Amino acid sequence: MPIAGHETGSHKNRPLWWGLTSACLLLFILGLTFSPEAAAQRTTLRGGASYTQDDLELPLPNYYTRPYYPHSPVIQRADRYAAQYKLKAAESLYNEILDQNPRSAPAWNGLGKVAFYKTTSSNQNVRNEQERLRAEARQAFITALRYQPGYVEAQVNLARVLMEEGRMSEAGEWLQKALWFGPRDYRTLAGQGEWLVRKERYDEAVPYLRRSIQLNSAGDTAHYFLGTAYAALNREDEALDQLQTTIWLNPNHAPAHYQMGRIYEKQGNGAAAVEHYQTALHLKPELYPAREQLAKYLEDKGDITQALFHWKRLQESYPGDWEMTQRIARLSIKNQQPDVAIAQYRDWIKNHPSDTQRAETGISVAKTELARLKLRDSDLISQGEAKRYVAQALNYQPNNFEARMLNAKLDRDMGGAKSPIAGKEPGMVDVALRQPSQQPYQSFEQGRLWLARYQFSQAETAFREARRVGEGNRNDMVFGELFLNMGMPELAQECFRKVLISQPGNASAQMGTYKAKEAQMKSRELMAEALDLSNRQNWPVSIDKLERALTQNIKNAEAHYRLGQLYEKTRQYAQAADHYYAYINLAPQGNWVDTAKSRIGKLTEKMAQNAYGNPT
Numbered sequence: 001m002p003i004a005g006h007e008t009g010s011h012k013n014r015p016l017w018w019g020l021t022s023a024c025l026l027l028f029i030l031g032l033t034f035s036p037e038a039a040a041q042r043t044t045l046r047g048g049a050s051y052t053q054d055d056l057e058l059p060l061p062n063y064y065t066r067p068y069y070p071h072s073p074v075i076q077r078a079d080r081y082a083a084q085y086k087l088k089a090a091e092s093l094y095n096e097i098l099d100q101n102p103r104s105a106p107a108w109n110g111l112g113k114v115a116f117y118k119t120t121s122s123n124q125n126v127r128n129e130q131e132r133l134r135a136e137a138r139q140a141f142i143t144a145l146r147y148q149p150g151y152v153e154a155q156v157n158l159a160r161v162l163m164e165e166g167r168m169s170e171a172g173e174w175l176q177k178a179l180w181f182g183p184r185d186y187r188t189l190a191g192q193g194e195w196l197v198r199k200e201r202y203d204e205a206v207p208y209l210r211r212s213i214q215l216n217s218a219g220d221t222a223h224y225f226l227g228t229a230y231a232a233l234n235r236e237d238e239a240l241d242q243l244q245t246t247i248w249l250n251p252n253h254a255p256a257h258y259q260m261g262r263i264y265e266k267q268g269n270g271a272a273a274v275e276h277y278q279t280a281l282h283l284k285p286e287l288y289p290a291r292e293q294l295a296k297y298l299e300d301k302g303d304i305t306q307a308l309f310h311w312k313r314l315q316e317s318y319p320g321d322w323e324m325t326q327r328i329a330r331l332s333i334k335n336q337q338p339d340v341a342i343a344q345y346r347d348w349i350k351n352h353p354s355d356t357q358r359a360e361t362g363i364s365v366a367k368t369e370l371a372r373l374k375l376r377d378s379d380l381i382s383q384g385e386a387k388r389y390v391a392q393a394l395n396y397q398p399n400n401f402e403a404r405m406l407n408a409k410l411d412r413d414m415g416g417a418k419s420p421i422a423g424k425e426p427g428m429v430d431v432a433l434r435q436p437s438q439q440p441y442q443s444f445e446q447g448r449l450w451l452a453r454y455q456f457s458q459a460e461t462a463f464r465e466a467r468r469v470g471e472g473n474r475n476d477m478v479f480g481e482l483f484l485n486m487g488m489p490e491l492a493q494e495c496f497r498k499v500l501i502s503q504p505g506n507a508s509a510q511m512g513t514y515k516a517k518e519a520q521m522k523s524r525e526l527m528a529e530a531l532d533l534s535n536r537q538n539w540p541v542s543i544d545k546l547e548r549a550l551t552q553n554i555k556n557a558e559a560h561y562r563l564g565q566l567y568e569k570t571r572q573y574a575q576a577a578d579h580y581y582a583y584i585n586l587a588p589q590g591n592w593v594d595t596a597k598s599r600i601g602k603l604t605e606k607m608a609q610n611a612y613g614n615p616t
Helices: 009-033 036-045 073-083 087-100 105-120 127-147 150-166 168-181 186-198 202-215 221-231 238-247 254-266 268-285 288-300 302-318 322-334 338-350 357-374 380-396 401-414 426-435 440-452 458-470 473-485 487-500 508-537 539-552 558-569 575-586 591-609
Strands: none
Touching: 009 458, 009 473, 073 087, 073 105, 105 127, 105 150, 105 254, 127 150, 150 186, 168 186, 168 508, 186 202, 186 380, 202 221, 202 238, 202 440, 221 254, 238 254, 238 440, 238 487, 254 268, 268 288, 302 322, 322 338, 322 357, 338 357, 338 508, 357 401, 380 401, 380 539, 440 591, 473 487, 473 508, 487 508, 508 539, 558 591, 575 591
8 A cells, every 4th residue: 555645757757758749749739830831822922922833843742622611422423413414413412412411612612613613604695694604503602611711712712702703802812711721732822823814914824824724634614714914914825725725624714715816816827716606605605705806806807797697696685885885886787788878877776765876876877878879770760769768867967967968969969859849840759650551560659659658549550550561460469569668558458359360269368467457557557656756856866767767658748748747847848848748648538638728828939038947
């Protein structure tokens, strides 16, 4: 039995042994903390000096390339599906994992990747849908980081989503966090390189991207952004090498094809550039920079038709872009399609009622060009149509010098072929109308001349004579289509009904009857819209709508009267008198006949003072 108070040697030396052990452990920890490698790592993590060029060429130990958080086989299989763009299968596996473990950070990260990949797939070309998917991906990555704050892959993925949304400062903060947790993870380095490329800091991006490729040469992202950086630094051969490697690793990488197209275009290899642009658009039709670059290239090379096709596709995604509207209109006029330009400007006025002045100027220019095209034909009808287009051009822009010059030329060339109420001699039109008609086309041309003078009863008589001389189902169908295009749906219906009597199942005649009814309804709708605009004193657009109403149904009496009023308000007296006269011919017992006659008298006096019917 030991004596009380006696202590053995081992018990006596225990405090000393514990002290020495603690001191050694502390020195070991301090040695790791202040080693040169750790100091360089901390410098990099704080966003200071990056790896040196010599350090980039050094091989790294294997443990640096291992994932920080080993995943289960199910996660790995789902990740493979996601990498192969088998998004439905991957999403299903990730959801199964979350059903078993709702706090699984790798599964949440996987769901975020699936949503993010959907935004880059070719079938997601709706901008609102892309924004929704990006928000869904962002929330999934944030959830993964809530359950596992040091998850490097989720941090990098979140930064990529933020970069796509244009939130570059927030993306940079998340990448700095990723550099703290994984300073030599290839995903972190690639993400930092991508961020620097997007910030146009290409010299700084190259080391990060080269290090990422050294750690994982199978990653197409690092190769692509390194090629982009080289292209920006005018190192074109190296850029092409990296981009070709990107396409070899991922044949569906549309942006790589786009960048190669840019390089080939810069080098003067237009055929290769167009091929890569078209490949990029085939893989990803909503890759707007590629489409814009291809449209510009085709426009510069003079292929206006193809350039217009691509500009219109771009306009579908940017409907409120005035520069796009103006470019399409300008190219359409250059391509001898002024009616397309007019449609562009009308759409702009419809969608931007508070910004109509520049569009109205564009319509004036397009109408003038349309008049020039009509003057290529030397017949009186074409000259009359050109005169009408010039009047419309001056209505939109009274100071249009080219339209004024063209108007004066038309007045000289047409001689007596003017308004029947202008007090002039009948001239060439009446001579043509007095010629005997022995063939259907002659009667038809006489009808067109009467129609140009708003002599509707004489015009219909001539048209019916043309039908009588050239009777038969085929001619009835031809005349029906002609009358429909001339804005005479009632006569067109007569022709189509005659065809249907002998051929009840004739689909073309049935469709023609439907179009004739639709034209009458459209004319009424346009007139109602014009009256609403007129009440708001938006006279140029109101006049345009009334003109369009008359192209649908030229016998719309009220539209003629309203158009006469508006032309009078805009001091275009000859056009106003013409339409008052048309109203009197169409509705001799109408409510406004006396007013129209009175206005014609006053307008005749004003036109006697002004030879061209324009204000001095």
